[in-house]
Amino acid sequence: MFKAIARIVRTPDLLRKIAFTLGIIAVYRMGAFVPSPGVDYPAVQQCLAAGNAQGGLYSFVNMFSGGALLQVSIFALGIMPYITASIIVQLLRVVIPRFEQLHQEGPQGQSTLTQYTRYLTLALALLQATTMASLARTGALLGCQLPLLRNDSILTVLLVVVVLTAGCIIVMWLGERVTENGVGNGMSLLIFASIAAGFPAGLGQVVQTQGWRVFAIVMLIGLLTMLAIVFVEESQRRIPVQYAKRQIGSRTVGGSSTFIPIKVNMANVIPVIFASSVLMLPGILIQFNTPQDGTAPAPWIAWLSRYFGNGDHPVYMAVYFLMIIGFTYFYVSITFNPQEISDNMKSYGGFIPGVRAGRPTERYLQYVISRITLAGALYLGIVAMIPLIAFVVIGASQNFPFGGTSILIMVGVGLQTVKQVNAQMEQRHYEGLLR
Numbered sequence: 001m002f003k004a005i006a007r008i009v010r011t012p013d014l015l016r017k018i019a020f021t022l023g024i025i026a027v028y029r030m031g032a033f034v035p036s037p038g039v040d041y042p043a044v045q046q047c048l049a050a051g052n053a054q055g056g057l058y059s060f061v062n063m064f065s066g067g068a069l070l071q072v073s074i075f076a077l078g079i080m081p082y083i084t085a086s087i088i089v090q091l092l093r094v095v096i097p098r099f100e101q102l103h104q105e106g107p108q109g110q111s112t113l114t115q116y117t118r119y120l121t122l123a124l125a126l127l128q129a130t131t132m133a134s135l136a137r138t139g140a141l142l143g144c145q146l147p148l149l150r151n152d153s154i155l156t157v158l159l160v161v162v163v164l165t166a167g168c169i170i171v172m173w174l175g176e177r178v179t180e181n182g183v184g185n186g187m188s189l190l191i192f193a194s195i196a197a198g199f200p201a202g203l204g205q206v207v208q209t210q211g212w213r214v215f216a217i218v219m220l221i222g223l224l225t226m227l228a229i230v231f232v233e234e235s236q237r238r239i240p241v242q243y244a245k246r247q248i249g250s251r252t253v254g255g256s257s258t259f260i261p262i263k264v265n266m267a268n269v270i271p272v273i274f275a276s277s278v279l280m281l282p283g284i285l286i287q288f289n290t291p292q293d294g295t296a297p298a299p300w301i302a303w304l305s306r307y308f309g310n311g312d313h314p315v316y317m318a319v320y321f322l323m324i325i326g327f328t329y330f331y332v333s334i335t336f337n338p339q340e341i342s343d344n345m346k347s348y349g350g351f352i353p354g355v356r357a358g359r360p361t362e363r364y365l366q367y368v369i370s371r372i373t374l375a376g377a378l379y380l381g382i383v384a385m386i387p388l389i390a391f392v393v394i395g396a397s398q399n400f401p402f403g404g405t406s407i408l409i410m411v412g413v414g415l416q417t418v419k420q421v422n423a424q425m426e427q428r429h430y431e432g433l434l435r
Helices: 002-009 012-031 041-050 057-064 080-095 097-104 107-138 154-181 186-197 199-210 212-233 270-278 280-289 299-308 314-335 338-347 359-393 404-429
Strands: 236-243 246-248 251-253 257-263
Touching: 002 012, 002 404, 012 154, 012 186, 012 404, 080 097, 080 107, 080 154, 080 186, 080 270, 080 314, 097 107, 107 154, 154 186, 186 199, 186 404, 199 212, 212 359, 212 404, 236 359, 257 359, 270 280, 270 314, 270 359, 270 404, 280 299, 299 314, 314 359, 338 359, 359 404
Parallel strands: none
Antiparallel strands: 236 257, 246 251
């Protein structure tokens, strides 16, 4: 390990990229603690001390902002608008043929889709900032019924909206700079930093509420979970492909063997984000429709509060698990096209041994992907259920660090970043970061 670090230090270009990446992450983390102008910071701290904003609706969004949401800082929106915009643009490829054409045009088309993603990010950030400013104005943002703005004038509200929207755009710009000039994917690394920032608090809460014995059990579970995630994320089914020999002029080309790698978890963490986002809607409805004068809520609000209010009810867990499985199949179906792969193989003279080219190859690929997707969907559902089970069994916070979206993102981003560093070192030293 020390030899690998020494090789990084002896590589000025790689060292400069790593230093640039760490500097951007430091700027992002500092911005998470800078209060937005117009916000009454003592009132925010008073609401946080009351603990009404922990869990439920806020836990998921606050995790992606690295705690900036509950601080109502300039980066309170974090990276979530960009993530949502990216997912929407990707899904629109199925609905809008023009988006699919741009995706197939290569770098030029990808740059156009990226520009559309930026515009959509701006619109979503403006919408979310307006919602946050309105909730802060009425005192409903952090659930303590205490106004979080210094005054309720329209200028103050507009100032908060502009600052929060600008903060989201700056976060997007920082992520793009890391992607171009640093190491790894910038957006993913910013999410990694946001989630990692909450780990000490999550582990400290386990120690304070459950003691060191439970803490040791949690650490053991976390280690086993990370090992399992690394194993599954690196697992793949390799479908052999043979290319026939062809005579082009006086040259003979082809005759090579390769394979189609199909990952067990082709959907990555997207289905978990989908399911978590959808299950946030009941929390929003409960928050906006619960009477503040102490009177009994409407029957349908009481029903939502009972089954979907805290996330510890078996109905909530079952719906969450089934939604992850369904979203996994949906996402894989729009990202993996057996017909396109079959046509490309046929045009270049490739075939799967024992399977005829054309329609039989397409059916075979569909057969394989449907069964591998089942294993990947069950894996995602089980990992995503770990925080909910821990919340019920040991009384841990729903921000339980080892499980769910957080650990999936951290391990996935960590693996990708290490691979990129390893590839850059092999280009310069013919020896990678890991042996």
